Amino acid sequence: MLGATVCIRAEGVQLAGFMQALREAGIICAGQHCRQGAFHATISAGSLKKVRRLAEQSGITLTVASRRGLRFSLYRVRFRYGAALGMLVVLLVFFCVSNLIVKIEVTGNCTVPEAQIRRVLEEIGIANGAWIPGIDFRMCETRLRLAIPELRWAGIRHTGGRVVVDVAEATPRPRMLHDRVPCNYVATRDACIQKIMPACGMVLCQVGDGVRAGDVLISGVLEEDTGVVSYYHASGTVTGVYQEDVTFAQPMVEELRISEEPELRRMLSLFGQRIPLYFGNVQLPMYDYGESETRFSLFDREIPIGIIHCTYTPYSYRICAYDRQEAEQLLEQKCLQYEQNFHSQDQIQDRTLEFRQEDSVIYCDVRYVISGEIGTIREIFIK
Numbered sequence: 001m002l003g004a005t006v007c008i009r010a011e012g013v014q015l016a017g018f019m020q021a022l023r024e025a026g027i028i029c030a031g032q033h034c035r036q037g038a039f040h041a042t043i044s045a046g047s048l049k050k051v052r053r054l055a056e057q058s059g060i061t062l063t064v065a066s067r068r069g070l071r072f073s074l075y076r077v078r079f080r081y082g083a084a085l086g087m088l089v090v091l092l093v094f095f096c097v098s099n100l101i102v103k104i105e106v107t108g109n110c111t112v113p114e115a116q117i118r119r120v121l122e123e124i125g126i127a128n129g130a131w132i133p134g135i136d137f138r139m140c141e142t143r144l145r146l147a148i149p150e151l152r153w154a155g156i157r158h159t160g161g162r163v164v165v166d167v168a169e170a171t172p173r174p175r176m177l178h179d180r181v182p183c184n185y186v187a188t189r190d191a192c193i194q195k196i197m198p199a200c201g202m203v204l205c206q207v208g209d210g211v212r213a214g215d216v217l218i219s220g221v222l223e224e225d226t227g228v229v230s231y232y233h234a235s236g237t238v239t240g241v242y243q244e245d246v247t248f249a250q251p252m253v254e255e256l257r258i259s260e261e262p263e264l265r266r267m268l269s270l271f272g273q274r275i276p277l278y279f280g281n282v283q284l285p286m287y288d289y290g291e292s293e294t295r296f297s298l299f300d301r302e303i304p305i306g307i308i309h310c311t312y313t314p315y316s317y318r319i320c321a322y323d324r325q326e327a328e329q330l331l332e333q334k335c336l337q338y339e340q341n342f343h344s345q346d347q348i349q350d351r352t353l354e355f356r357q358e359d360s361v362i363y364c365d366v367r368y369v370i371s372g373e374i375g376t377i378r379e380i381f382i383k
Helices: 015-024 045-058 070-076 081-099 114-123 137-147 324-342
Strands: 005-011 030-035 038-044 061-068 103-107 151-159 162-169 183-187 191-200 216-219 221-223 229-231 235-251 253-259 263-270 273-276 287-298 301-321 347-358 361-373 375-379
Touching: 005 015, 005 045, 015 038, 015 045, 038 045, 045 061, 103 114, 114 137, 114 162, 137 151, 183 235, 191 216, 216 235, 235 324, 235 375, 324 347, 324 361
Parallel strands: 103 162
Antiparallel strands: 005 038, 005 061, 030 038, 151 162, 183 216, 183 375, 191 235, 221 229, 235 361, 253 301, 263 273, 263 301, 287 301, 347 361
């Protein structure tokens, strides 16, 4: 028997007549049985009034043993305001999860950073905690493509509070290779040629020759005996030995930035809103800020509630004084950094360091003898 049901107990002299009246009235009785001179049965809650009237007409004492069904369960808790409030909160949570953006996923991007796409999405109104019914996703797709020219297509869809942004990047134009433009291969510095590996053009120098910056090493102009002049794209590799002078400076007193022990704070993330879990404000004059979020999960699915871990790293500036030996060591470190940044592909044959002091600054004059490529391509302008 579906719906709300009532278990009744009937007692009296005219039980047979009462049961006959129930059958004639078409009242369905389930689980009916007689025990200890009483009739027991289960009827629908809607038939209870009619059964009471038949019992009164037959002189039967009718007792309700139990009631079952949702309507009776709700009736019992009608004055329990906490349960009603809890149910209201659950309904509100489900409503918010369905109509607020709780998660944004970006797919399809390779060269365009995801952080850039998320920043544009936030500017056009798609962010955690945004009201979904108020967003025109078609218009947002167009604005996203216009804001990022590297995207040729964008599609935005949502399922509940989960928004998926599918993008397709435009095929980059191939870089134009000017391998047919007439040009010379010229020296970029004064050097002594050590090795020549021509690829195209006429070689105008030999190993062991000294050249100056701007001299043509491999010519792209070929003049035949008949007077016909042809132009080519000269290319190749010329290695030479050259000198390079560099000066580094190190003050003996300087102001340095010193990082201190970080301070941690936590905030509750509730549907995109941030609720501090600490009292007071962060009393730091200068600091670096970073954060990370840990989302809660329910039934292996993330929900829009989590903890935001905030890291405040204070820093200050201090005056540091060096003696002569410490300053020279710092200058040697600067020399090594320079070599790694600018001559990692070259061979340093010799290095001479000379230290000098002027007022409160130590200078390091470095003379390098380097073996490396000394040429570059220069276009020939033809009238």
